[in-house]
């Protein structure tokens with residue numbers, strides 16, 4: 163009997179699985195609970211600010227080879243723009259500005275050719291070596307918490323990359339990221355951003371290719387229940403239909419761990435998540451010009467990152483569970499106040515939209531990662547995908563795409 167492949171979830175991992183399936187000349191059917199694809203990496207037209215925006219400011223490093231290969235596969239490489247690895251920072255408490263310039267390699271820092279973070283010495287950067295060899299049970303804070311560059315380097319890096327506070331974040335995962343980026347050199351630290359938005363770069367081209375090659379996507383079709391017989395998935399019950407599944411078929415679950423737990427019942431998977439908060443400010447073109455740097459990191463402030471887009475400013479705050487119940491109006495006022503202080507000018511925004519992604523990523527602590535590692539008691543024709551399954555990497559676009567690719571390699 164011909165093998166059929168069903169994919170649950172049309173986020174990046176599900177789309178990656180479908181694309182890699184087609185590469186193997188196997189057709190797959192995708193089922194997605196939402197009315198649109200993209201999951202946690204989606205773009206949408208927002209009425210309030212009258213423009214298309216990304217749910218979050220996804221940033222990808224040139225080291226992410228699965229990402230760049232995927233863009234090639236779906237024919238979207240030209241929709242990317244490359245930003246040189248200059249990380250501009252502004253410290254509110256000490257009124258200091260600096261540029262962490264990785265564009266000509268970190269050796270230039272060691273040779274003293276590049277400017278260091280203000281009030282630091284070369285010695286302070288040896289904490290970079292500490293993260294090279296770390297145990298799987300250590301948190302980032304345990305390794306570099308007493309470093310002089312903790313607040314100005316390690317904390318923003320950990321929050322930006324892992325959306326997890328340094329005292330909880332797995333040092334091993336951050337170490338893996340450093341080994342693929344900073345430790346390897348500037349070529350691996352360039353930043354990729356979409357010229358328009360992530361929908362145009364990742365989601366739309368992937369969906370177009372899947373459909374062109376005969377793949378099907380059923381939207382608004384939540385998987386409610388699975389029947390398991392003799393340790394095989396035997397039936398999938400969606401809100402719109404039911405499907406009988408043979409032992410020879412494969413069902414790829416590319417959904418977050420809590421969604422999977424609901425379906426499987428009684429399984430030990432991480433259930434703590436962190437919010438990423440995004441505020442999209444529509445700003446007059448003349449005021450956008452006041453922002454000279456494309457991306458700026460803020461220290462000792464609520465705002466963590468400012469992304470300067472062609473027609474709006476987009477603010478990111480990671481690890482933002484503490485702001486979930488914060489008064490929205492007050493939050494907007496405080497954040498806008500920080501923006502104005504940074505450019506040293508009071509400007510007015512035209513409108514603002516706030517996007518709270520309450521389950522942006524699970525808390526990537528050593529104990530949660532351990533739960534994922536140990537989790538293998540699944541039916542024989544079930545395959546897991548999703549950013550969280552690649553526990554050596556942070557939960558990212560790279561991890562999602564890789565998970566979809568790996569899922570198909572097992573078929």
Ligand SMILES: Cc1cc2nc3c(=O)[nH]c(=O)nc-3n(C[C@H](O)[C@H](O)[C@H](O)COP(=O)(O)OP(=O)(O)OC[C@H]3O[C@@H](n4cnc5c(N)ncnc54)[C@H](O)[C@@H]3O)c2cc1C
Nearest residue numbers: 171173174175195201202203218220221385548549558559
């Ligand atoms: C605000 C924000 C900022 C981020 N920033 C970055 C960044 O800078 N760089 C980076 O690399 N990554 C970033 N990420 C992470 C990245 O977006 C995710 O790792 C990636 O999108 C996850 O894709 P996924 O397919 O694994 O999961 P998801 O996108 O969650 O996809 C799962 C899909 O499954 C569907 N689903 C769930 N349950 C069911 C069910 N029972 N039946 C049918 N369908 C179901 C969901 O609707 C969803 O569409 C960010 C994430 C957020 C939210």
